[in-house]
Amino acid sequence: MVFEVFRQERKGQPFQHAGALAAPNAEFAEAWAREQYGRRQESEALWVVPRDEIRAVHDFPDELHKTYHRVDGYSLKAKLKEARQRAESAGALSARADLP
Template sequence: MIWEVFRQEEAGDRHTHCGNVHAPDREMALMFAQVQHGRRMQTNSLWVAPKDEIGEVDADEAEFGGTTDKAYRWAITYNNIDASFAEEVAESEAEQEEAAQKRGDV
């Protein structure tokens, strides 16, 4: 039986898939996982799960939150401001200044 092994490097980190082991039962799988995957790098915790019990849903089978563009969440997006947008901002600022002068705010 094949068992998938997930390793956590430090407490609080995520468990990441690091490989698999072949073992007849859970106890042997845990022991093999410790020997093969737990001692190579710093390890805080190991998870061992039967391969048959792990399910997968990929992008072909389901939509994960749709296709909404959420680039606005990343500051790097604002480095590429469209020139027409910059013109609109300048026009808007000019209109605001003109309106302030008419009101006598300036």
């Protein structure tokens, strides 16, 4: 069986994936994880999880490229730049119109 090991470095911090190990059962997995990820006092706590118990999700279709749904958000940078340029050229035109 393969077990995934998650390690918490300090109290209160999130557990992060440390690595995986192969073990015949949970008892061996715990003993081996303890020696591999805890013996140098580098961990506050470990989670030792059978890989089969993890429901892996990795398909996230976005066929229509709905960028406004994405975590990096709706990109305003390019649009702002354009708007600024438009504003500047409009300002320049109106300034010219003020000339005698």
